[in-house]
Amino acid sequence: MKDLDAEALCRQLAEQIRPHVCPATALVGIYTGGLWLAERLHAELGIAQPLGAIDVSFYRDDYASKGLHASPKKTEIPFDVDGAHVILVDDVLYTGRTTRAALNELFDFGRPARVELAVLVDRGGRELPVAARYCAHTLAAPLAREQNLELQRDEAGQFGLKLTQRA
Amino acid sequence: MRNPQLNQHGELQHLLTLDGLPxxxxxxxxxxxxxxxxxxxxxxxxxxxxxxxxxxxxxxxxxxxxxxxxxxxxxxxxxxxxxxxxxxxxxxxxxxxxxxxxxxxxxxxxxxxxxxxxxxxxxxxxxxxxxxxxxxxxxxxxxxxxxAHPTQGLLDMYTIRHFKRDFTNLTVAIVGDVLHSRVARSQIAALTTLGVPEVRVIGPKTLLPTEVERLGVRVFHDMREGLKGVDVVMMLRLQNERMNGALLPTPQEYYKIWGLTAEKLALAKPDAIVMHPGPMNRGVEIDSAVADGAQAVILPQVTFxxxxxxxxxxxxxxx
CATH class of the missing domain: 3.40.50.1370 (Aspartate/ornithine carbamoyltransferase)
Known part of the structure; x- marks a missing residue:
């Protein structure tokens, strides 16, 4: 993914969202890459509501077969979900299963007025009826199942996209 | 032989004891x-x-x-x-x-x-x-x-980690009826495995198992001596219902010598925490003022x- 400039995509994503920000807008980042991205967007867009974070480990649909994810993080939703305009933020949209899990978890905190999805890259390969309202880049051809694309953050806080091959 | 609690991939299959758990x-x-x-x-x-x-x-x-x-x-x-x-x-x-x-x-x-x-x-x-x-x-x-009472031992470790962060610089005292206590056995196993450098057991000779030192603990028969400078005080319940034979004088006398009072607790570090697995016998192994005091973390233990x-x-x- 050498041709993908994560920093530029992040700026594009912020500009897509900006016209739709209202006082009720709240961002929720999905661990880990999505939360990094959400932190950046939250500052960039000057969102008034505090930033939320979701770890979907407890809601994953592969728990029965794969077990609990190692060292899950605390989900923290520091705003009132009832009536909020929530934007879920993830780095890469793939099967849609993570989004499904995040939605289920979010609704255990209350009834949001609206939920939208913002992602840096849509890699294709959807297995559920999920679409991102805000998306900085859609790959021309879906990635193969063995390939893994994820956001990286270096020590200076700069974003990069890393493509790896699973064995 | 593999640990019967673990499956062939080394994952937890049952939780039976903390003794020998990596x-x-x-x-x-x-x-x-x-x-x-x-x-x-x-x-x-x-x-x-x-x-x-x-x-x-x-x-x-x-x-x-x-x-x-x-x-x-x-x-x-x-x-x-x-x-x-x-x-x-x-x-x-x-x-x-x-x-x-x-x-x-x-x-x-x-x-x-x-x-x-x-x-x-x-x-x-x-x-x-x-x-x-x-x-x-x-x-x-x-x-x-x-x-053993492994989940009690685990929640105690969670509580200690929550308040003290690091196990490797702590002195922890377990006080009371160790002889009848499955809680104490689980605590000792976990504290040792997690790298606590000094685990003390404090109690009368009649309520400590013989050769308890072999578990890697320091033994004190004088409560004041044993509490000096500790970071964590783990009280045990006096197991009245398990007691047969004359292991003890009376509850009042036990309290005088082995009950945790503010005056004895003052010998521990100023920021020492006080734990108890419950149910407490107030006025037997612990004074009410200590059980309800600022250093007690007994109710957080239940929540954790x-x-x-x-x-x-x-x-x-x-x-």
């Missing part, structure tokens, strides 16, 4: 418990992990707190929970332990939470399940005889106990 598994349980503490703050205090699973609480011995917190933990994980009060059921009619287990397996049990007066009863059940090829059913020991039990059950429940 440090990375102890840490994994404590790490997993942390995010579960947050669930109590939610509007919907439920996670879907054990949806459709049946957890059987098999309590052959009375317990309120442990059974209740196991029940809450399982329910917050969306399991169906069945409480069996064995005193009034088939065991009283003469059914054997393993026959009871087989019958509950025939009712599609997925997990047994077992408390039994006999040391080794949960292990017996686990071996029986293994011998009969029922590896998908898990056993959690909720206290067996004088042997739910998260720790959720962690254990969710680590077992997927396989």
């Amino acid at each position: 440090r990375d598994i102890l840490n994994a349980i404590l790490d997993t418990a942390a995010p579960f503490t947050e669930v109590a703050e939610r509007e919907v205090k439920k996670l879907p992990l054990l949806r459709g699973k049946s957890v059987f609480n098999l309590f052959f011995e009375n317990s309120t707190r442990t059974r209740t917190t196991f029940e809450i933990a399982a329910k917050r994980l969306s399991a169906d929970v069945v409480n069996l009060n064995i005193n009034t059921s088939s065991a009283a009619k003469g059914e054997s332990l393993l026959d009871t287990v087989d019958n509950l397996c025939a009712m599609q049990a997925d997990m047994f939470v077992v408390r039994h007066a006999a040391s080794g009863a949960p292990m017996l059940i686990a071996q029986h399940l293994q011998n009969t090829g029922r590896d998908h059913i898990h056993v959690v020991n909720a206290g067996d005889g004088r042997h 106990g739910i998260a720790v039990r959720m962690a254990v059950m969710s680590m077992l429940g997927s396989r």
Whole structure:
């Protein structure tokens, strides 16, 4: 993914969202890459509501077969979900299963007025009826199942996209 | 021989004792418990992990707190929970332990939470399940005889880590009736595995097991001497109902010598925490002013106990 400039995509994503920000807008980042991205967007867009974070480990649909994810993080939703305009933020949209899990978890905190999805890259390969309202880049051809694309953050806080091959 | 609590991949299959459980598994349980503490703050205090699973609480011995917190933990994980009060059921009619287990397996049990007066009863059940090829059913020991009470030991470790952060620079004192205490055995095993450099046991000779030093602890028969400079004071309940023979004078006399009072606690570090597994005998092993004082973390222990039990059950429940 050498041709993908994560920093530029992040700026594009912020500009897509900006016209739709209202006082009720709240961002929720999905661990880990999505939360990094959400932190950046939250500052960039000057969102008034505090930033939320979701770890979907407890809601994953592969728990029965794969077990609990190692060292899950605390989900923290520091705003009132009832009536909020929530934007879920993830780095890469793939099967849609993570989004499904995040939605289920979010609704255990209350009834949001609206939920939208913002992602840096849509890699294709959807297995559920999920679409991102805000998306900085859609790959021309879906990635193969063995390939893994994820956001990286270096020590200076700069974003990069890393493509790896699973064995 | 492999640890009977672990499966062939080295993952937790049953939780029977903390003795011999590797440090990375102890840490994994404590790490997993942390995010579960947050669930109590939610509007919907439920996670879907054990949806459709049946957890059987098999309590052959009375317990309120442990059974209740196991029940809450399982329910917050969306399991169906069945409480069996064995005193009034088939065991009283003469059914054997393993026959009871087989019958509950025939009712599609997925997990047994077992408390039994006999040391080794949960292990017996686990071996029986293994011998009969029922590896998908898990056993959690909720206290067996004088042997072990692993989830209590784990919640104590969670509490210590929460307040003290690091185990490797602590001095921890366990005070009281160690002889009859499965809690103390689990605590000592976990503290040692997690790298606490100095574990002390403090109590009268009649209430300490012979050769307790072999567990890697320092023994004190003088409470004031033993409490000097400690970071954590773990009180034990005086197990009146287990006591036979004249191990002790009277509760009043015990309190005078072994009861934790503000004056004795002052010998520990100023920021020392005071723990108790409950139920407390106020005015016997602990003074009310200490139990309700600023250094006591006895109620947080109970709350953390739910998260720790959720962690254990969710680590077992997927396989």
